[in-house]
Each structure stands twice: as structure tokens, then as C-alpha cells.
Amino acid sequence: MTKKKIGRQTVKLLNPPSILATYSIVGPKEGEGPLSNYFHHILQDDLYGEDSWEKAESKMLKEAVKSAVMEARLTLEDIDYLFAGDLLNQLMSSTFAARDLQIPYFGLFGACSTMAQALSLAAMMIDGGYGHHIIATTSSHFSSAERQFRFPLELGNQRPLTTQWTVTGAGAAVIAQRGKGPYITHITTGKVLDYGIIDANNMGAAMAPAAVDTIRAHFEDIGNSPDEYDLIITGDLGKIGRNIAGDLLRKEGINVEKKLKDCGVEIFDHDKQDTHAGGSGCGCSAVVFSGYLYKMLKEKRFNKILLVSTGALLSPTSIQQGESIPSIAHAVTIEGGLDG
């Protein structure tokens, strides 16, 4: 019964679950970026009719789930489990959404790796026969993240050029036993790595080794090569982390150069949008996947991708206590469907 486990970190799904539908909601800034046309819903106001950014973030997550379920032509009662997580302390965004959704709920924390973590667990649970339909979802919000992790926005602090910009957005995917794809076929689960980076304004550098370790483990476990993939896309290393990851992979002898992209680089126009090193946050790989990547897979413009969401697992407390930044990356192989 462990023919499913190949190598130390990878699972091959014998009944690859289908991603029935996705939904992405983004803030106004993300809606002005290069992936604008791929998102399902662009907010005009990042408060989304609520009285706090945290509540707005929770509403995005809830609406993304409800809309993904509608896109899949299901009802909330058809969903067996909700795998959700976010950056807010005690998962405030996921918790309050789960309260309204009334789906059996597992809360996850993997910082910005959460989308791949949720997809991994949802896919294994479907493959294993524990449900017909499972939701994987995450959110983040620039304004709720800034005040929790850095400074109150009212201070107008300057941000170093290595800083990333937390994406305002939520993405949700409905994973199902049956469907026309795209399919989740392999899962590589990351270990926590820490290369001693202590600068919380340079998370790309902290996360790059974790991304490289998981990508290396993936190819080692599976025994195939990056040539089989159309795209290897990391979660949110940003420009600096993306370049470090490229260098490290080259040193490891893994040649992914032209196929290696990053959700945090793709989501913003860095010259025009002043987002410094690029996008970050749980919502980053969630909306790039639920919007852009899912549609590209559906349209057969990609046939096989590796989504590698990356998380910097720091807390303000751990930083204040002199700790460096531990990071993790989870990888999910997604292959094209049967129809267009």
C-alpha cells in the first residue's frame, strides 16, 4: 500500500483527481497588472464593503469558494472538506469564511506555500477516496499583512527594494474524483529549510533554497527531467529570489532555466507598478494558479506544469527573538485535461 509513495518526499496519485473549477478574486492593483484578463473578479475597492481589511480578506476567500463551487455546478453541501489557510494570526480569514460556509474544515498554515499545501492534501484525500469534492483555498491582503508583519500603513514607512508586495486576492479550486481535468498527478512535500537569512524584507532570498530543495527532490524522486514540463512556476520568490533559485538549480545540475517562472514576478508590472521585488502572500500563487495557470491548462497552452508555492515561515516574534527565517516549498504536478 505504499506504491503511491515514490522516494522520500513524493507521492504519485493512482487516481489523479480532476480540478473541476477554480475562481480568483483580486484587488484593484492586481487587476491593473499583466494577468488582469485571467482573473475572475477584480475588486474596485480593497475593503470590499467591509469595515476592516481582515474582514475584506475573509470575504474574498468566502466568495472565491462559493463562486468556484458554482462554476463547478455544485452546491456547498456537495463539498466534503474545506482545506483553507491564510497569513493572518489564527487564520482569521479562513476561520470566519469557514463559519459561514459550513463545510467540514481543516485549517492550514504554510505562509505563502499554503495553496500548494491545500492542493496536496485535497488531492491525496480525493485520490484516497475520502470524499467526492474538496476545496483548496487561500487568501492574502496587502493591508492586513503589512500591519500584522511590518508597520501600520499610516506611518508611510519606506520599503527597501528587496521587499515584496503582498498580493490582495483569494483563489479557490474544486478538486474532484471525476472530471475532464486538468489533473493533479504528483505531490512533493517540502521540508523546512533555513539558510540563515535574517532580513524580513528579503524573503525571496530566504525562500529560494526551499524552492530549490523541493524541485530537486521532485526530480530525484520521480526520475524524470524538467524537459517534460512546459513550466516550473514558483510561488512568490519575486525577482531576487527567482534569480537566486535559478543560480542554485544550475549549480545542482538541474537545467530549468527558460521554464522557471515565478508567480510573484508574473503578477505585477514591476516597472510601472512600483512593487519592488514582486508579489508575495498566500494569495499570490493562489490567484495566479486559479486565474492564469488553470485557464492556460484548460486551453491546452500548457500541458504539464509544476506549481511550487513557497512560504517564509517567519513570525514577528521569531524575528524579534533573533531567529532567522525558515522556509518551505510544496510542489504539485498538474497535467492537462481531456478537452479544450
Add this chain to the structure above:
Amino acid sequence: MTKKKIGRQTVKLLNPPSILATYSIVGPKEGEGPLSNYFHHILQDDLYGEDSWEKAESKMLKEAVKSAVMEARLTLEDIDYLFAGDLLNQLMSSTFAARDLQIPYFGLFGACSTMAQALSLAAMMIDGGYGHHIIATTSSHFSSAERQFRFPLELGNQRPLTTQWTVTGAGAAVIAQRGKGPYITHITTGKVLDYGIIDANNMGAAMAPAAVDTIRAHFEDIGNSPDEYDLIITGDLGKIGRNIAGDLLRKEGINVEKKLKDCGVEIFDHDKQDTHAGGSGCGCSAVVFSGYLYKMLKEKRFNKILLVSTGALLSPTSIQQGESIPSIAHAVTIEGGLDG
């Protein structure tokens, strides 16, 4: 492939995983309580040689995992996944332990329901064939929780009598495909409930309806009665929440009266130890399970129990923003083993 799912919230495991070994570490106060003899390791100093309570908590979790793995006569390399969570923001305790343990890691947040959440996911992953050995673990620490959720201890604030006392402790269990039991046979996953309690000093009242809802769902889904169980033990409702849960269950027509106990009530001597409404925290049901309950199952003094860890999913931010306290409870059926 969904013969495993029975009813809306419950899964029946077809290859019930065995709990190979457990380990519990507790603080000095827990070591003076009525369950003292059942814990594996009692700390003399709740700083555990570290320079902060958060680091001490993380060390407890790490040592509990390493010791449980040793008790199971395995090495860390034999462990396929680590399911871990705690109360600290960004799971600081689990994250830094995972950094040292180097096991593929899934971070969970379910507040004080985390032990049952981790056992649920670990058991389904083993049953489904995704690994040979998986760790489920959580921790909490009175002093790190107080300063994060309430007030700095240095202020010497008075605590209302409805308040619970966060357990200092960590518990870990090794879940395996093969073994002599006890076995995890059923899993009932909770939904987030909120009955409008806004008093963060009365979490037992907030969590009681969630415990009742999950217990009701468990018996509805399985179609059996509480008579089959030797014990139904909630996570950490404390004295007040335990009594509310008893009343609510009676109103629902579920007669569990004499079998209903609570980890938060059992762990302290409330008359002598001045812990007000009882114990709480992720570590509470973790150490009561890993210490007391596991040993009682091994010794056949219990043959079948339902562990119902309960979590109050509040955050200081949600309370400040006027929100009430959402809660959740997850239930795991554990049945006795083949030997003594």
C-alpha cells in the same frame, strides 16, 4: 471509492492505522496534577533551558517527536510526514521544530482542536497508503499563550473564574500502517460554529456547541450509540464548557452523561491548583491523549474512546474588531489493541 465516507462528516478507515507510540512532555504545574504518573517527562523549569517561552515550547514539541519516534524504535528518516500545529502566531513552535526534524511537513491550525486534526489527517494518509509512519503532534505553553492572547504576565492581571489555564506541554503520536494498536477507526471532522459568545475569558462556553455538534454528527453518521464507548472525552472545555456540553447533549437526546469527560478538567486539581475553569491549549488534549489515554488503551482499561479535541478559533484581532468566537471540534475513535 467513497465507501470510506459515511454520512456528511465521518470517515470509516478500512485499514485502521495503529498508534505505534506516543510521548508527552509537560510543565511543572501539569506534573503536579492528577495525571502526573502518566506523563513521560515532566519539566522542572518551563523555560526548558531556552531564553524564551516560545523557544521552550518549540523544544518541547521537537523533543516529544524525537522521543515518540525512539519509543517506536524508528528513526526520523522513517517518518513520511509531520503534521504539527500550535497556538503561536505563524506556528512558531511547530515551524522551528520542523526545521530541526527535517521531515516533510504540513502545518496545521485548529487552535486547541489541533491534536485531533493532526490525528485525523495522519490516519487518513496512512489508511490511504501515502506513507508508512506519520507523526501527529501539537504543543502549547501557558506563558507564551498568555502574552500572545491576553496580557503580559508581568502585569499580574487578575483572571476571571471562567478563564482556563493553558497547558504547558507537547504530545506526539506515531501513526503507522502496521502495529498492535490501539487503532484509529473513525474520524469525524468538525464545522466552524459560532453561538455568539464574545467573552474571550469564557472559551468553554464558546466551544461547547462545537463539541456537541461534532459528537451528534459522529453518532448520526455511524448509526451506533454512546454505549459502545468507554469514554467520550472532549479536548478542553473545562468545567463550565463540560457542563454546558452535557446539558446540550441531553437536550439532543444523546445520553453520554457518565461517559463524558474533558481533558481540561482531568489534567488539573482544580481545588488545589487554582486553575479556575480548567486546562486548555493545544497541548491539553495532546498530553492527556499521549500520556493518560494511550496508556489506558494499551492496558485495556479502555477499549474504545472518542477523543473530541475542541478549538476556540478567536484571534486578538477578531476580538478587537467586535467578532464573536468561532469554534470547532474534531473527533477520532480509538479502539484497543491486540496485546496488553
